[in-house]
Amino acid sequence: MISPINLFEYEELAKTHLTKMAFDYYSSGAWDEITLKDNRAAFTRVKLRPKMLVDVSEINLTTEVLGASLQLPLMIAPMAFQCLAHPDGEIATAKAAVSAGVVMVLSTLSTKSLEDVAMVDDGLRWFQLYIHKDRGLTRALVERAYAAGYKALCLTVDAPVLGKRERDQRNEFTLPPGLHPANLTKMSGLDIPQEKGESGLLTYFAQQINPALTWKDLEWLKSLSPLPLVFKGILRGDDAVRAVEYGAQGIVVSNHGGRQLDGAIASLDALPEIVAAVDGKAEVLLDGGIRRGTDILKALALGAKAVLIGRPVLWGLAVSGETGVADIINLLKEELTTAMALSGCARLEDIDSSLVICR
Numbered sequence: 439m440i441s442p443i444n445l446f447e448y449e450e451l452a453k454t455h456l457t458k459m460a461f462d463y464y465s466s467g468a469w470d471e472i473t474l475k476d477n478r479a480a481f482t483r484v485k486l487r488p489k490m491l492v493d494v495s496e497i498n499l500t501t502e503v504l505g506a507s508l509q510l511p512l513m514i515a516p517m518a519f520q521c522l523a524h525p526d527g528e529i530a531t532a533k534a535a536v537s538a539g540v541v542m543v544l545s546t547l548s549t550k551s552l553e554d555v556a557m558v559d560d561g562l563r564w565f566q567l568y569i570h571k572d573r574g575l576t577r578a579l580v581e582r583a584y585a586a587g588y589k590a591l592c593l594t595v596d597a598p599v600l601g602k603r604e605r606d607q608r609n610e611f612t613l614p615p616g617l618h619p620a621n622l623t624k625m626s627g628l629d630i631p632q633e634k635g636e637s638g639l640l641t642y643f644a645q646q647i648n649p650a651l652t653w654k655d656l657e658w659l660k661s662l663s664p665l666p667l668v669f670k671g672i673l674r675g676d677d678a679v680r681a682v683e684y685g686a687q688g689i690v691v692s693n694h695g696g697r698q699l700d701g702a703i704a705s706l707d708a709l710p711e712i713v714a715a716v717d718g719k720a721e722v723l724l725d726g727g728i729r730r731g732t733d734i735l736k737a738l739a740l741g742a743k744a745v746l747i748g749r750p751v752l753w754g755l756a757v758s759g760e761t762g763v764a765d766i767i768n769l770l771k772e773e774l775t776t777a778m779a780l781s782g783c784a785r786l787e788d789i790d791s792s793l794v795i796c797r
C-alpha cells in the first residue's frame with residue numbers, strides 16, 4: 439500500500455476503511471452542502487503575494503494561544519464519535535496532539551470519556567461544551583472538565599438544533615452496539631428511541647440540547663468554573679463583539695464545517711470582518727476547509743491566530759489511528775513550512791495582510 443502524500447489522498451483511503459454510515463456522517467454537510475463546498479472554494483479565491491529575497495533558511499512555526507505555546511498554529515477541532523474511525527478514537531487523537539505540541543479540543547459527544555482522554559500525558563486540551571436542557575448534567579460536564587485539567591471551555595454556539603444532513607437521515611445514522619457518548623451515559627448507542635427515517639443524532643439534539651440558550655445564560659455558565667471561554671461558531675462581527683463583552687478570550691470563526699446552516703458564509707470569508715470587530719481584544723481562530731499548508735497561510739494572513747482542522751483528523755484516524763493523525767499534522771506542518779519559505783516569511787509574525795489579495 440502506497441501511503442497518502444496529502445490530505446485528499448487520506449480521505450480517499452479512509453473511505454475504504456469506514457462503513458458507509460460512518461463515512462457519510464463524517465464527510466457530509468447540511469442540505470445541499472453549499473457551505474461545505476464554499477469553505478474550500480473560499481481558499482481558492484484568495485491569492486498569495488509572495489515576497490522574494492528573504493532569508494528563509496530557518497522557518498519558525500511556534501506560537502501562543504491563550505498563553506500556551508503551540509509547536510505550530512494548528513489545533514484539532516472538536517469532533518463527536520471518533521471511535522467510529524478507530525477503536526482508540528479520541529485517545530489516539532489526544533496522543534498525536536501531545537506529540538505534535540498542538541491543542542486538541544474534545545467534543546462533549548466523545549466516545550472516550552473526558553477523564554480517560556485526560557490520562558494521556560499532560561497535553562493542551564480544551565473541552566467543547568454542548569449545553570443540554572438538563573442544567574445539572576451541563577454543570578457536571580463543566581466541573582468534570584475543570585477537574586480533569588482541561589484548559590479552556592469551547593462553547594459551540596451554532597447548534598441550537600442539529601443541521602439537517604440528508605445522508606444521515608437516509609442512513610438512519612446511529613452508533614453501533616458498544617459505542618456511546620462516553621461523557622453522558624453508560625448505555626450503548628445514543629440512548630434514545632430512534633425515530634424511523636431520521637438521523638439518531640438529530641433526534642438526540644432535539645431531545646437533549648437546549649435550543650433556548652441566549653446571551654443571558656452566559657453568566658450562569660461563567661459561574662461554573664474559572665476556565666477561559668472560547669466561542670465557536672461565530673460568523674458576524676457584531677456577535678464577536680458581544681462575545682468579547684461577555685468575556686470570551688477566544689472566538690472560533692466557523693460554520694461547523696458546513697454541517698449546520700447551509701448557505702452560511704464560508705468561514706474564511708467571514709474572518710476579516712470578525713478580526714476587525716474584535717480588534718485584538720480576543721484571539722481569533724478559524725476552522726472549515728483547511729486542507730493545505732497554503733490554507734493556513736491565507737487564514738493567518740487574514741488575521742487568524744491559528745486554525746483548527748476537523749475531518750482530516752478522522753481520515754488519519756481511520757487509516758492508522760494515532761500514526762495517521764500524527765501524519766496528517768505533519769503533512770500540514772511540512773506544507774506550511776514550504777509555503778512560508780516560498781512566500782518570504784521566516785516567522786509567523788512576518789505573515790500579514792499584504793501577503794494576500796481577495797477577489
Ligand code: FNR
Binds near residue numbers: 515516545697
Ligand atoms: C464536527 N464538528 C463539531 N463541532 C463541535 O463543536 N462539536 C462537535 O461535537 C462536533 N462534531 C463534529 C463531528 C464531525 C464528524 C465533524 C466533521 C465535525 C465541527 C468541527 O469542530 C469543525 O467546526 C469542522 O469540522 C471544521 O471543518 P473541516 O476542517 O472539517 O472542514
Ligand code: LAC
Binds near residue numbers: 518597694697
Ligand atoms: C456534528 C455535531 C455532533 O457536527 O456537532 O455532528
